[in-house]
Amino acid sequence: MLSVLRIRNISAPNSACSALRRAYTTPAPKWNTTIGLELHVQLSAKQKLFSPASAKWDDPANSNIDLPGRFLALDGTVQPTSAFDRKHYFYADQPLGYQITQSARPIGRGGQIELGSADGLSYTRRVRIHQLQLEQDTAKSIHNVYPGYVLSDLNRAGVALVEIVSEADMCTADEAAHYVRRMQTLLRHIGVSNCNMEEGSLRCDVNVSVFRDGDDPLSGTRCELKNLNSLKVIRGAIEAESARQIAVIESGQTVGQETRGYDARTNTTFLQRSKETAPDYRYMPEPDIPPVRVTEAWVDAVRNAMPELPDRLLARVTEHYGLLRDEVETMMGEPGCIALFEAVMATGKHDAKRVASWITSEIFGQLAYRNQKLADSQLTPQLLDDILDALANSQVTSAQAKQLLIELMDGDKRKVGELIEAHGWRVMDDxxxxxxxxxxxxxxxxxxxxxxxxxxxxxxxxxxxxxxxxxxxxxxxxxxxxxxxx
Structure with missing residues (x-):
């Protein structure tokens, strides 16, 4: 079963980047930027890719180890045959000494993400997907616990990644952040991951290079920025690295192909290691895993089972219920909220604005207080319908309706009417x-x-x-x- 989705870019820059200039701290706006991303997204799966060990990453360190052992949402094409390779390198995060991945024959090709006015841009930007490939994740490296040592938690080692390789079509830090947010929304919506950057289920690396007006976009040297854990950090790292590369070139030096980190406190990037190239990895066909073959009938079945995708859902719900775009986007941010909203609205008894307001304010507030997801709560459309009915029929006040929600989300199994009577909350009508x-x-x-x-x-x-x-x-x-x- 799949456990992690990893999204990366390759250096095949869109010529449109040359037309959209990006000025940093340099005196003249003569520089352009080519940007690509690697998103590492942990999928909602129970086992690792080639192992029966649990894929639960937050268990006690090194307790889930067994070392031997939905791309259609992007409008891509699933390949009928794909195959695995061994990518050799020695590092503490890869205990086998090699990584099982796909290089020459990936499982998918094509697809795109469209950025535009919905993302706050005054233009459109199409970020193309080059290929999608399966591979194993590495161990988690833990720094600064003991001076001079790096600890390894192997629970994550062997967890499956789907690596989506995009073309380097992004030209600004804002575009890169919008791309991550759109992918986060899409992946959450189709149910493959919670994509929480703060817990590491969504990890981001960024590739950055710069070039002058009139130069070949491929002339820039790409540097990779590792472990960027928020949209704000992604923006800051790209701008800092672009400014650094421009300063290096303008001083007469050459930008080296490197892997770098980002220090948000000083807004600077720092060298981690020289960037490896494909020959350094000594790829070879994986001898223990046969090629994977899928049928068109299977692909069609998966396509037919796909949920309504975010862009279409957003447009439909906004128009049909007369809600603001921000209201619908807020509900879409929590899996299951749109389904809850539409189930309550299907009763035909409630105002859409009131239901949306209750979900985004009262229910979201209770979920945040409990550090809980809607799917893990006992709140159902029937319970919310009953609360809103009691409020609309003047059985309870607004304050009492909110207290009903709290009691139910605290786990009280009684019906709404029973709770009202038990607490003496019925509105005085004498x-x-x-x-x-x-x-x-x-x-x-x-x-x-x-x-x-x-x-x-x-x-x-x-x-x-x-x-x-x-x-x-x-x-x-x-x-x-x-x-x-x-």
Whole structure:
């Protein structure tokens, strides 16, 4: 089973990059940038690629070891036959001394990501996909625990990667960040990964080179920036490395092909090692794994099972329900939220704006407080429908409806109606009783009434609070505001 998706670029720059200039700290805007990315995305799978060991990366270190042992969403083409190779190198993160990968015969070719106005760009940029290939992940290297030592956690070693190799069609740091965000949204939506950069399930390396106006875009020397863990860091690293390369060239020196790190505190890149080239890896066909052959019928079955893709879903939901684009994008950011929204809307009882607001504010707030995903909560469309029904039918106040949500997400198994009765939350609808309570409060607070009549309209909040306290939150403010002191 697949466990990690890895997305990379090759140096086949789009000539359109020359037309879009990128000025950094240099005095004249005569430089252009060629950018490509490697996204390492951990997929939602239980086992490693060629091993029965668990792919769970966050278990105790070195507990998941067995050393011997949806590309269609990008509009790509699955190859009928693919094959594996051994990529040889010696490093602590690769205990076998080689990596099983695909080089000459990958599993997929083609595809693209389209950037444009939806990403805040005033132009369109098509980032083409060159190929997709399967390979094993490496161990996780842990630095700065013991001075002079690098620790290795082998749980990740052997976990499957799908490496998507893009053409180097990006020309600015913003384009690169938008590309990562779009891929993150797409991969989350089709259910292959949670793509959380902070936990390492989405890892990003960036390839950067610069060239002058009029020069061949291939003339620049590519440097790879490793382990960039946020969109902000990606932007900063690209700009810092571009500025460094420009300064090196303008000083009369030559940019070396290197692997570099980025220090966000100083906004500089630093040398890690000289960049290896393909011959250094001594590729050879993997002798223990036969070629993989897939049928057109299987590809068609996968294609037919694909969910509605993000761009189409965004356009449909925005138009059909009359929501703002930002509202829909926010719901799309949490897997399962659009399905929850549409299931509640299918009842035909609720306003789309109110349902979307409850999801993006109240429900998202509770998920964040619990550090929980919607899929891991017990909230269902029926429960949300029941809460909104109780609120719309004046059975509970807004504050009580929010408390219902908290109780249900805390794990209470009772129905909404049962919770309302158990807590005595049903809204007071006896207007005669309410008027009597208000009359008593007004008699007790003559000074506040005088203050209100003197022009201090904030005193109304005082009386609202007193009524809500006297009714234990069971009164609706709109029911008694007409009784304000005059």
């Amino acid at each position: 207007q005669s009783e309410l008027r009597n309570i208000i009359a008593v409060l007004l008699e007790k607070h003559p000074n506040e009434i005088a203050d209100y009549r003197a022009g201090n309209k904030r005193r109304m909040n005082f009386f609202v609070g007193k009524v809500m306290g006297a009714t234990k939150g069971q009164a609706k403010p709109q029911d008694f505001l007409d009784s304000k002191p005059e």
